[in-house]
Amino acid sequence: MLKYPVLPLKQHGFTLIELMVTVSILAVIAMIAAPSFTPLIERWRVRSAAEALQSTIYYARSEAIKRGGGITISAIDDDWANGWEVHGIDADGDDELLQTSGASTSLAISEESDATELALDRWGTITPVTDFLLTPANKDENAASATRVCISGSGLIRHLPGSEECNPSTPDPDPDP
Known part of the structure; x- marks a missing residue:
């Protein structure tokens, strides 16, 4: 009988x-890379909330014009952070109730004039003219990710760094937020 040589099997x-x-x-x-992502995540959360607020204002303006006024944007439980x-x-x-937007628990949102409601008339004009400061929780307006959302009476919305004040003559550094 012929014997074939046995070849060793290769392991894969x-x-x-x-x-x-x-x-x-x-x-x-x-673990080394995770802490470096924290500022990126904070900026993303703040920007997302700022864009949600901006979207709500645009929606409310369109509804006010369509319905002939009588539209309000109000803070849930008198706190914009809610x-x-x-x-x-x-x-x-x-x-x-036309729309509800919940805020993130990891953000602090404050409104400059301490108003808990914004009213829109039939032309979409917003009262009071105000601005919102959005910051990561436990950080102040000087944090790199802080954003100030400036709202004019006509509905023009600008995003500024949190440490800057809203001023009608200040050009928008981010025209397409």
């Missing part, structure tokens, strides 16, 4: 030890 893949070492190295690298609601008057003269 990783051993358990190699896999554990690789995962450990990746975990250490991720979010905001858009209310209108329906055909029967009753208050109608």
